[in-house]
Amino acid sequence: MALASGMRLSARALLRPWVAVMKFKNPPVNSLSLELLTEFVISLEKLENDKTFRGVILSSDCPGVFSAGLDLTEMCGRNPAHYAEYWKAVQELWLRLYLSNLVLIAAISGACPAGGCLISLTCDYRVLADNPKCLIGLNETLLGIIAPFWFRDTLVNTIGHRAAERALQLGLLFPPAEALQVGMVDQVVPEDQVQSTALSVMAQWMAIPDHARQLTKNMMRKPTVDRLLKQRDADIQNFVSFISRDSIQKSLQMYLEKLKQKKG
Amino acid sequence: MALASGMRLSARALLRPWVAVMKFKNPPVNSLSLELLTEFVISLEKLENDKTFRGVILSSDCPGVFSAGLDLTEMCGRNPAHYAEYWKAVQELWLRLYLSNLVLIAAISGACPAGGCLISLTCDYRVLADNPKCLIGLNETLLGIIAPFWFRDTLVNTIGHRAAERALQLGLLFPPAEALQVGMVDQVVPEDQVQSTALSVMAQWMAIPDHARQLTKNMMRKPTVDRLLKQRDADIQNFVSFISRDSIQKSLQMYLEKLKQKKG
Amino acid sequence: MALASGMRLSARALLRPWVAVMKFKNPPVNSLSLELLTEFVISLEKLENDKTFRGVILSSDCPGVFSAGLDLTEMCGRNPAHYAEYWKAVQELWLRLYLSNLVLIAAISGACPAGGCLISLTCDYRVLADNPKCLIGLNETLLGIIAPFWFRDTLVNTIGHRAAERALQLGLLFPPAEALQVGMVDQVVPEDQVQSTALSVMAQWMAIPDHARQLTKNMMRKPTVDRLLKQRDADIQNFVSFISRDSIQKSLQMYLEKLKQKKG
Numbered sequence: 001m002a003l004a005s006g007m008r009l010s011a012r013a014l015l016r017p018w019v020a021v022m023k024f025k026n027p028p029v030n031s032l033s034l035e036l037l038t039e040f041v042i043s044l045e046k047l048e049n050d051k052t053f054r055g056v057i058l059s060s061d062c063p064g065v066f067s068a069g070l071d072l073t074e075m076c077g078r079n080p081a082h083y084a085e086y087w088k089a090v091q092e093l094w095l096r097l098y099l100s101n102l103v104l105i106a107a108i109s110g111a112c113p114a115g116g117c118l119i120s121l122t123c124d125y126r127v128l129a130d131n132p133k134c135l136i137g138l139n140e141t142l143l144g145i146i147a148p149f150w151f152r153d154t155l156v157n158t159i160g161h162r163a164a165e166r167a168l169q170l171g172l173l174f175p176p177a178e179a180l181q182v183g184m185v186d187q188v189v190p191e192d193q194v195q196s197t198a199l200s201v202m203a204q205w206m207a208i209p210d211h212a213r214q215l216t217k218n219m220m221r222k223p224t225v226d227r228l229l230k231q232r233d234a235d236i237q238n239f240v241s242f243i244s245r246d247s248i249q250k251s252l253q254m255y256l257e258k259l260k261q262k263k264g
Numbered sequence: 265m266a267l268a269s270g271m272r273l274s275a276r277a278l279l280r281p282w283v284a285v286m287k288f289k290n291p292p293v294n295s296l297s298l299e300l301l302t303e304f305v306i307s308l309e310k311l312e313n314d315k316t317f318r319g320v321i322l323s324s325d326c327p328g329v330f331s332a333g334l335d336l337t338e339m340c341g342r343n344p345a346h347y348a349e350y351w352k353a354v355q356e357l358w359l360r361l362y363l364s365n366l367v368l369i370a371a372i373s374g375a376c377p378a379g380g381c382l383i384s385l386t387c388d389y390r391v392l393a394d395n396p397k398c399l400i401g402l403n404e405t406l407l408g409i410i411a412p413f414w415f416r417d418t419l420v421n422t423i424g425h426r427a428a429e430r431a432l433q434l435g436l437l438f439p440p441a442e443a444l445q446v447g448m449v450d451q452v453v454p455e456d457q458v459q460s461t462a463l464s465v466m467a468q469w470m471a472i473p474d475h476a477r478q479l480t481k482n483m484m485r486k487p488t489v490d491r492l493l494k495q496r497d498a499d500i501q502n503f504v505s506f507i508s509r510d511s512i513q514k515s516l517q518m519y520l521e522k523l524k525q526k527k528g
Numbered sequence: 529m530a531l532a533s534g535m536r537l538s539a540r541a542l543l544r545p546w547v548a549v550m551k552f553k554n555p556p557v558n559s560l561s562l563e564l565l566t567e568f569v570i571s572l573e574k575l576e577n578d579k580t581f582r583g584v585i586l587s588s589d590c591p592g593v594f595s596a597g598l599d600l601t602e603m604c605g606r607n608p609a610h611y612a613e614y615w616k617a618v619q620e621l622w623l624r625l626y627l628s629n630l631v632l633i634a635a636i637s638g639a640c641p642a643g644g645c646l647i648s649l650t651c652d653y654r655v656l657a658d659n660p661k662c663l664i665g666l667n668e669t670l671l672g673i674i675a676p677f678w679f680r681d682t683l684v685n686t687i688g689h690r691a692a693e694r695a696l697q698l699g700l701l702f703p704p705a706e707a708l709q710v711g712m713v714d715q716v717v718p719e720d721q722v723q724s725t726a727l728s729v730m731a732q733w734m735a736i737p738d739h740a741r742q743l744t745k746n747m748m749r750k751p752t753v754d755r756l757l758k759q760r761d762a763d764i765q766n767f768v769s770f771i772s773r774d775s776i777q778k779s780l781q782m783y784l785e786k787l788k789q790k791k792g
Contacts, residue, residue, distance in 0.1 A: 124697065141476040152483055157689045161421045162447060165484045169388065169477050170469065183690055205698065212669040213697050219680055220693045405740040416747055425685045426711055429748045433652065433741050434733065 018054040019202050020047055021195075025061040029068035032115050036071075037089040044096050054210060055103035057198045058123060064133060066108045069115030076252040080240050087239040090115070091232060094150060097122035099225055101214045103205040107198035109191055112136040113173055117184075121154045124205065124217070126184070127198045128176050129191040135173035136184055142171035144251045146242075148235060150228045157224060159183045282318040283466050284311055285459075289325040293332035296379050300335075301353040308360050318474060319367035321462045322387060328397065330372045333379030340516040344504050351503040354379070355496060358414060361386035363489055365478045367469040371462035373455055376400040377437055381448075385418045388469065388481070390448070391462050392440050393455040399437035400448055406435035408515045410506075412499060414492045421488060423447040546582040547730050548575055549723075553589035557596035560643050564599075565617040572624050582738060583631035585726045586651060592661065594636045597643030604780040608768050615767040618643070619760060622678060625650035627753055629742045631733040635726035637719055640664040641701055645712075649682045652733065652745070654712070655726045656704050657719040663701035664712055670699035672779045674770075676763060678756045685752060687711045 022043065024030040047053045060066045074086045097104065097119065106120040109129040117136050120126050128134055138155060140147045147155075147168055155164040163182050166172070176188040189197045205213070228235065242248060286307065288294040311317045324330045338350045361368065361383065370384040373393040381400050384390050392398055402419060404411045411419075411432055419428040427446050430436070440452040453461045469477075492499065506512060550571065552558040575581045588594045602614045625632065625647065634648040637657040645664050648654050656662055666683060668675045675683075675696055683692040691710050694700070704716040717725045733741070756763065770776060 124694075141472050141480055144473045144476045146476055146479045146483070149483060157693070159690070160424055160688055161484070162423070165421070165481070166388075166450075168480050168484065170472060186694075208669050208698060209672045212672050212674055212699075215674045216669055216696050217693070219674070219677060220689070220696065405736050405744055408737045408740050410740055410743045410747070413747060424688055425748070426687070429685070429745070430652075430714075432744050432748065434736060435740075 018052065018206060019057065019199070020053050020055070021057045021059065023059050023061040024067055027062050029065045029111075030060055030062050030116070031068050031071035031073075032090070032093075033071040034074055034086050034089055037086075037093050041089075041092055041096055044100065044102075048101055053102065054206060055105065055202050056100075057105050057107050057195070057202060058119065059107040059195065059198070060110055063110065065110040065116070066106070066112040066134075067116030067119060068111070069113055069117070072252055072256055075243050076249060076256060080244060083240045083243050084236050087236050088232075091150075091228065091235065094118065094122060094154075095225060095228065098154065098221055099218060101210075101217075103202060103213075105198045105202055105205075107194045108134060108136065108185070109194050110134060113139050118151055118154060120185075121158050125186050125198075125201050127187045127189060127194050127201065128179055128185040129194045130176050130188045131191050132175050134176055136179050137171070137173040138168055139171035139173050141169060143255060145248065148239065150224070150235075153224045153227060157221075282316065282470060283321065283463070284317050284319070285321045285323065287323050287325040288331055291326050293329045293375075294324055294326050294380070295332050295335040295337075296354070296357075296383075297335040298338055298350050298353055301350075301357050305353070305356055305360055308364065308366075312365055317366065318470060319369065319466050320364075321369050321371050321459070321466060322383065323371040323459065323462070324374055327374065329374040329380070330370070330376040330398075331380030331383060332375070333377055333381070336516055336520055339507050340513060340520060344508060347504045347507050348500050351500050352496075355414075355492065355499065358382065358386060358418075359489060359492065362418065362485055363482060365474075365481075367466060367477075369462045369466055369469070371458045372398060372400065372449070373458050374398060377403050382415055382418060384449075385422050389450050389462075389465050391451045391453060391458050391465065392443055392449040393458050394440050394452045395455050396439050398440055400443050401435070401437040402432055403435035403437050405433060407519060409512065412503065414488070414499075417488045417491060421485075546580065546734060547585065547727070548581050548583070549585045549587065551587050551589040552595055555590050557593045557639075558588055558590050558644070559596050559599035559601075560618070560621075561599040562602055562614050562617055565614075565621050569617070569620055569624055572628065572630075576629055581630065582734060583633065583730050584628075585633050585635050585723070585730060586647065587635040587723065587726070588638055591638065593638040593644070594634070594640040594662075595644030595647060596639070597641055597645070600780055600784055603771050604777060604784060608772055611768045611771050612764050615764050616760075619678075619756065619763065622646065622650060622682075623753060623756065626682065626749055627746060629738075629745075631730060631741075633726045633730055633733075635722045636662060636664065636713070637722045638662060641667050646679055646682060648713075649686050653714050653726075653729050655715045655717060655722050655729065656707055656713040657722050658704050658716045659719050660703050662704055664707050665699070665701040666696055667699035667701050669697060671783060673776065676767065678752070678763075681752045681755060685749075 024036075026033065026036050047056060070090065075083065100122075104123040106123040106126045108120055108126060109131075111133060112120055112128075113135065117138050120136065128136065138147050138151055152164065152168060155168065159167070159182050167174075167182070174182060174184050176185075179185045180188045187197060187201070288300075290297065290300050311320060334354065339347065364386075368387040370387040370390045372384055372390060373395075375397060376384055376392075377399065381402050384400065392400065402411050402415055416428065416432060419432065423431070423446050431438075431446070438446060438448050440449075443449045444452045451461060451465070552564075554561065554564050575584060598618065603611065632651040634651040634654045636648055636654060637659075639661060640648055640656075641663065645666050648664065656664065666675050666679055668679075680692065680696060683696065687695070687710050695702075695710070702710060702712050704713075707713045708716045715725060715729070
């Protein structure tokens with residue numbers, strides 16, 4: 001279950017210097033459990049500090065899914081202190097990814113909803129497999145919940161205000177061609193070319209002097225990050241009080257039970 | 265002339281629960297007179313408070329025009345107090361529409377300039393008839409006047425900064441194909457399918473839990489609304505002093521006389 | 529070398545009233561030397577004050593290049609006072625161009641990197657020659673330097689946040705078809721039609737009442753200009769301390785020597 005066993009630097013990392021491949025491995029759907037979030041941040045920090053690496057390709061070791069997003073079991077039937085701890089970990093991952101000094105490229109060969117989509121949106125480039133099952137989007141409203149403002153900001157930065165407004169309200173999950181057209185991803189390729197395309201794209205990014213690229217990335221993204229940093233505690237309080245509501249808890253429980261029945 | 269007689273909940277509203285159809289009926293061109301604005305806001309408020317309704321389709325009962333926009337006779341040859349009252353009513357309509365809890369869909373089968381365009385831009389979705397006479401845009405500069413900053417904000421939110429900058433400076437009225445390409449509308453369909461398309465789209469929006477959708481819409485639009493609320497009185501003063509200028513009054517009078525001669 | 533001899537109001541200006549044609553002439557590549565910047569601002573100010581002129585077409589008298597951008601010899605091997613003076617002149621040019629009351633149209637028939645691209649982005653419309661050598665973009669990172677925040681703002685206003693983020697990090701120089709698609713330019717035409725297209729477009733802009741158009745342009749761009757005005761001195765200090773670094777000076781010197789060898 002844990003990221004430690006699931007995230008690895010693949011053999012390819014040795015063939016192409018400076019590039020690591022991190023694969024999520026939290027079966028069955030790479031839910032972003034508290035444990036996985038924590039270990040993800042630690043792994044990322046190690047890579048940032050290890051000057052051997054300049055770029056990371058994020059992908060999945062679970063067939064059919066990039067990541068199903070936030071782990072509903074962390075948000076359901078727990079106490080407020082747990083919700084707060086969990087939300088802080090979600091924030092921390094976003095903060096680290098969105099301003100990472102590394103070049104991040106998402107190689108997406110499976111479903112990419114909600115928190116999975118958010119992770120991909122923090123990357124510098126997104127390659128999506130041309131498979132109708134590879135739906136991508138922030139579909140929170142479909143579960144009766146709301147994407148927080150920094151999810152919104154990340155999406156608006158990527159696809160613009162109008163497309164984000166429609167996508168967020170309707171909880172749209174875009175199939176590959178539409179995802180490309182709206183700008184949710186940068187490239188759609190046959191499933192067996194996702195990794196190789198990600199590596200070619202990475203080579204292009206590796207050609208840029210790190211220092212200038214990092215300062216430029218920071219200049220583009222820092223104002224968005226600062227908005228969360230300014231009100232990080234308030235954002236946690238908002239989440240805790242929202243998720244603790246009876247109506248929300250009931251709707252999450254019903255959703256989780258449906259999922260169990262499907263599996264059963 | 266009045267909205268009371270012109271705006272109605274069509275029979276279709278009964279066939280599809282929760283959806284009202286409001287049709288402007290202020291012949292000949294659905295000018296946004298003070299009376300119409302006032303009654304529009306009241307009707308909207310009633311629908312918002314009546315939990316029977318979750319969505320409204322805005323359309324026109326005047327052939328060939330959605331709405332010609334602000335009523336120039338309210339802005340010409342009157343006293344400053346009247347200009348102030350009128351402008352406050354325009355603001356009020358925008359404020360109500362832009363943050364409406366209802367799903368608003370514009371079914372546009374006629375010309376849609378200036379204030380008519382603004383109303384359509386506050387909707388959640390715009391369907392335009394594929395007829396070269398169905399021009400849409402904020403064409404204020406053509407009359408020698410200036411769209412206020414919250415018209416600008418609404419347009420920038422819809423089509424982005426660059427397209428808005430060009431469209432506003434040139435007072436562009438987009439024919440259907442261009443309107444679709446620039447993002448001014450979401451769909452262009454044959455004229456006889458405008459209403460049915462609006463209803464199908466509404467069904468898609470009705471599938472989303474209201475509470476989550478409303479909070480998401482609010483999150484997307486509230487910052488834009490707050491910019492006007494912060495300086496609402498100053499905006500009224502600006503309008504009154506601008507519109508009271510001799511040069512502007514003269515140019516409006518000339519324009520109105522041209523219109524009369526056309527009709528004559 | 530100087531702008532005084534190189535910038536002229538072409539004969540065409542007399543045929544089409546109100547429109548001046550300014551051609552950069554600082555061979556071989558129209559580098560933006562301190563002298564050229566200063567004279568450019570003065571010429572622009574004269575045109576702004578001379579009510580004969582309502583629009584200016586910016587183009588180049590040096591074959592193959594619109595402008596190569598900032599003059600590296602002004603940023604290399606000089607003292608901090610010179611760097612400060614130079615940067616202030618660059619700021620001044622941008623401030624004047626971006627809020628110019630004149631209609632500015634860029635007629636681009638050659639390479640248009642870095643500062644050359646910035647100048648074109650301040651225009652109201654950009655026409656680019658359909659020639660693969662006509663690359664356009666803010667390619668600062670390729671030289672190991674960083675576009676300042678107001679270059680970023682100008683680009684984001686033109687092509688949106690996501691496209692700007694990618695273009696700035698990778699220092700992308702777009703060939704004509706891609707430049708058009710991303711919105712870097714408004715029109716791509718055969719090389720021999722660049723000037724005539726610019727003149728036709730200008731006629732369209734001349735049809736709008738100046739006062740309304742100018743106020744609208746100001747409303748769109750003033751917030752971006754104000755961001756620089758609020759921190760103009762700090763921006764100069766940033767530039768001076770960045771450009772004075774040994775590592776930056778070395779990399780600029782190496783680049784300049786490569787350029788000399790190419791010519792030699």
